[in-house]
Amino acid sequence: MSLTFHWFLPTNGDSRHVVGGGHGTPATASGQDRPPTVAYLSQIARAAEDLGFTGALTPTGAWCEDAWLTTAMVSQNTERLKFLVAFRPGFVSPTLAAQMASTFQRQTGGRLLLNVVTGGESHEQRAYGDFLDKDARYRRTGEFLQIVRELWKGRTVDLGGEHLRVEDARLSRLPAPVPDVYFGGSSPIAGEVAARYADVYLTWGEPPPQVAGKTAWIKGLAAEQGRALRFGIRLHVITRDTSEQAWAEANRLLEGFDLETVRSVQAGLAHSESEGQQRMLALHGGSGEALEIHPNLWAGIGLVRGGAGTALVGSHAEVAERIKEYHDLGIEEFVLSGYPHLEEAYWFGEGVLPRLQAQGLWRHPYGRQAVPSVHTPFAAAGNPR
Template sequence: MSALQFHWFLPTNGGDGRQVVDGGHGVEAGDSSRPASVSYLGQVARAAEDNGFAAALTPTGAWCEDAWVTTAMLSQVSERLKFLVAFRPGVVSPYLAAQMAGTFQELSGGRLLLNVVTGGESHEQRMYGDFEDKDARYERCGEFLEIVRRLWTGETVDFSGKHLRVEGARLQQLPDPLPEIYFGGSSPAAGAVAAEHADVYLTWGEPPEAVAAKIAWIRELAASTGRERPIRFGLRVHVINRDSAAEAWAEADRLLAGIDEAAIDRVQAGLRRSESEGQRRMLALNGGTKRDLEIHPNLWAGVGLVRGGAGTALVGSHTEVADLIEQYHQVGVEEFVLSAYPHLEGTYWFGEGVLPELSRRGLWEHPSPRRRRPAAVPFTD
């Protein structure tokens, strides 16, 4: 089996803290919320870097700080960590996005990855001036990615599509290396775009058998396009790991106790209006109730009660979480985008607990191993 890659998450979506409801996704920040400042996010980025994470995902949306600006600043307070920048094709032109990628790679030393988010909510898209419907957004995204990839090869691009048009477009600064494209989506329209353009197909944390079915679906679509480059698969999920299973589930129970029933009703009502097929699948896993949230051994759906997007968490001892990661790997997942509450401490729980276990199994290697110095033992002479 190939080595796994692990990425972390930068909580620019309203704050971070010791509760699921400490800010972001329309939930009011609590008194203990940590702001999405350069100071705090820099701590998270450096902790992720030190613990062996390859990159950090920065989200996009009306409730987030801008991902491009934030990660550009954080690249200056970190050294190796790559940034998986989420952005929406509907709010930036393909030429400008291609140009920004070239600039980012040049000034950061090649530390950019791109998470292309088509946008699942029409009301939010309209805030950005985008009035296309969901299917049209995916059509436009396919055109966008075709233009961007052609620009990255140094081609002079003339393109006239259904949604986008450029003439005589040519980049002066080509990104080196080319940023890999991460892409997710559970609808037929999303699958078609992913199969043709994605380097990594991302899905949220459903049980392994459901993830296996998605992987088979995308592989079949990708084969039908005749693409030559392989497609990899990643999982976006939260994690709660501790020294023992009892400690981990006690932490999950603590997080659940901090979620108000009224907040569940309010957030669930909003999420049920989502146009996202992936969001519909997340809602089906938690059922809108605090009961029966372990939907697969060591997979917990409590986060999704008050959070849009990724709504499940790997929960258990370090060994149990490593076992579940190995299950996902066996069905084809090679990359994991993780987060925790709080994100700073979570990097250490996972980095010092689960990653060494996966290393012992030959499934992971630290991208920048620490130099081991012999310990000095005093008073032995």
């Protein structure tokens, strides 16, 4: 089966430096110089579409633009790219969410994917009027997905759960196709919800041994439910013609980190309720030392950003090898990003994807032949790096 690659829409702004935010931390950047306008996000989306990415993840939270509204607008400027819309089920009723997904599918020709985010930080949830604790939020997510899945099957739903209650709920028009549900989480209760309701289990970019442990855990839970899930991983990428060029770019980003910002972000993330976030923090220990935690896996992004904090760094051939390493563990889908997102999409799309295609690991979703660029992306145009 061909690997699937998704890109990322930076709805909190973009830059040639790392733009922070996520898990209750403020959105920060050393020059947040590309605002998330529909025009700029559409430019990224069209590039991703042309290069062969299947979809684009759009985040959720107080630190970024709303994912539903933004992707609805950007979708009108693209033709085939799917949108992996992150949303929090506690903020909208399950019947309305099922209806919104159905509408999105009809208006875009079936280009919706859903990333269900339970919400790992209680203080951020309370700002939206949600006062449940973390475990209760996951139980509510399970009820939410149970209702939504039944509605998408065309059934009338009556459910009186611990947190959600619907009576005589039914959709007048069903989504075609039913959107895949992507779900992540490292806590025991998150694993239970994923095993019951997810199509794709997403993990952040931990070293391969930890990823292998996670996939084995989820596979076992899903088997108990008589289900089999696909697996995906969320990573940043810095890929160049040579390893030296890639690591020089990683070091440039690192040099742009303000020490006070690093201390502030790390202090905030240390109190995160998310087990996944704590696993991310453990990879770098809050310092700028020993950041290559596995060959070509760099934890520097996590010094100033919540959530996904690791990047694949290396030559195009090296990054392709690391992708193969994760694929050998059962990872089929890769959700990638890089700063700035427009240029990095080209570096990966012109440098790595053709190599994977030549090895029979990836097919262009539109049947095209990916051709590696003769020159480094953007260099011929004189674009300053």
